[in-house]
Amino acid sequence: MEPAIPFNKSVRLGNELERISLALQGQTSGGGPFGKRCEEKLREMLGCPALVVTSATHALEMSALLLDIGAGDEVIVPSFTFVSTANAFLLRGAKIVFADVDASGNIDPASVARLVTPRTRAVMPVHYAGYCCDLDALGDAAGKAAIVEDAAQAIGASFRGRPLGTFGACAAVSFHETKNIGCGEGGALVLRDASLLDRAEVIRDKGTNRRRFLEGLVDKYTWVDLGSSCALSDLNAAWLSLQLEELPRIQARREQIQLRYFAELSEPFERAGATLVRGRPGCSGNGHIFAAVFRAPEQRPRFIDHMRAQGIATAFHYVALHTSKMGEKLHDGRPLPMSEKLSSCLVRLPLFFNLGDAEVERVVSAAQKFLRTC
Numbered sequence: 001m002e003p004a005i006p007f008n009k010s011v012r013l014g015n016e017l018e019r020i021s022l023a024l025q026g027q028t029s030g031g032g033p034f035g036k037r038c039e040e041k042l043r044e045m046l047g048c049p050a051l052v053v054t055s056a057t058h059a060l061e062m063s064a065l066l067l068d069i070g071a072g073d074e075v076i077v078p079s080f081t082f083v084s085t086a087n088a089f090l091l092r093g094a095k096i097v098f099a100d101v102d103a104s105g106n107i108d109p110a111s112v113a114r115l116v117t118p119r120t121r122a123v124m125p126v127h128y129a130g131y132c133c134d135l136d137a138l139g140d141a142a143g144k145a146a147i148v149e150d151a152a153q154a155i156g157a158s159f160r161g162r163p164l165g166t167f168g169a170c171a172a173v174s175f176h177e178t179k180n181i182g183c184g185e186g187g188a189l190v191l192r193d194a195s196l197l198d199r200a201e202v203i204r205d206k207g208t209n210r211r212r213f214l215e216g217l218v219d220k221y222t223w224v225d226l227g228s229s230c231a232l233s234d235l236n237a238a239w240l241s242l243q244l245e246e247l248p249r250i251q252a253r254r255e256q257i258q259l260r261y262f263a264e265l266s267e268p269f270e271r272a273g274a275t276l277v278r279g280r281p282g283c284s285g286n287g288h289i290f291a292a293v294f295r296a297p298e299q300r301p302r303f304i305d306h307m308r309a310q311g312i313a314t315a316f317h318y319v320a321l322h323t324s325k326m327g328e329k330l331h332d333g334r335p336l337p338m339s340e341k342l343s344s345c346l347v348r349l350p351l352f353f354n355l356g357d358a359e360v361e362r363v364v365s366a367a368q369k370f371l372r373t374c
Helices: 016-024 031-044 056-066 083-090 111-116 135-140 194-204 210-214 234-247 247-271 301-309 325-330 337-345 359-370
Strands: 052-053 074-078 093-098 122-125 146-150 170-174 189-190 291-293 346-348
Touching: 016 234, 031 052, 031 189, 031 234, 052 056, 052 194, 052 234, 056 083, 056 146, 056 194, 083 093, 083 325, 093 111, 093 325, 111 135, 122 135, 122 210, 135 146, 170 346, 189 194, 194 337, 234 247, 291 337, 301 337, 301 346, 301 359, 337 346
Parallel strands: 074 093, 074 122, 122 146, 146 170
Antiparallel strands: 052 189, 170 189, 291 346
16 A cells, blocks of 8 residues: 655755754754844845744734734734634734635635724734735725734745735744744744834843843843743754755745646536635745635535545645634624635645655545546
8 A cells, every 4th residue: 555645744855953963062042043044034035024933823922012902902813714813912902803704715805894993903914825815905904903914824925026924014924844844833023114123022032131131232131021932942943944045945846736736636626616725816825735615515524535545634724713612702793604615615635845746646646536526
């Protein structure tokens, strides 16, 4: 029997141990040389400052602190997202308002426009699958509210030639092992508003002025603000730095696999009544996900079971937050039909850097076999 094909494997370039060995020879805590190397590379890529942190979740929580969001404030988030998008602002006492998404899984600006009130302090687009909504329309819908980008899946993607993660006041990027590049657990806080940088460094260092003390700018190392322990270990940063340097090669391989899926599976899925998740005009994706949305919920488990029988792992994505146990306590009861549709009908195929051509062929053949029966 052929080896099983997992849904995901973290990137392996072959020289990770060499890079980590170098890190072991020096500082291994946060704020070390490899962390700084990662931040320099991100600034070069994005054109604005970025701080490496322990996770995209922590980057979102830092964003809530930076924007002084608290009790009485409203934050609009898509229902079709991971829990961190909402938790980051609930932890500050804000009210979460769920918006619907479009067929690509991205927040619908028209839905946002209907939800904005004088109490709206932030709107959070989640760049699902490395794609995005019409960010110009979203800015118009948000009005005076800050845009905070959940760009967890969007490293290397862009909208109208501009990198995702650079449209809002701040953004969170993920380097979890399920993302295009990663270091097991990690993330980055991107700051288009550079005036937030000094305070962001304080928040990352447990609310202390540690960086300024180490640079000789103050004579005492002390507590100056709210904060948490969000600095990325330099061991993780060493691993991440290697992948940041190889990002074009990693992206190219992922996009090659994604394009093969589109070429071989678009017609079979569509003939079966399914739609594929695609980016809008002007959006340049990053090969993060290949996903199909079946016309009926009962088709998805049948497809997953079929692929599993062929030794191939597939996955769905989020349970729409407004339908979850926690989300039901927060939601006002409005139907969010597209979030519910994606929650019950979307399925993803294996897509990762080290997926071989023969494995891609197996995935394609197995999917085609199922779709001929629909």
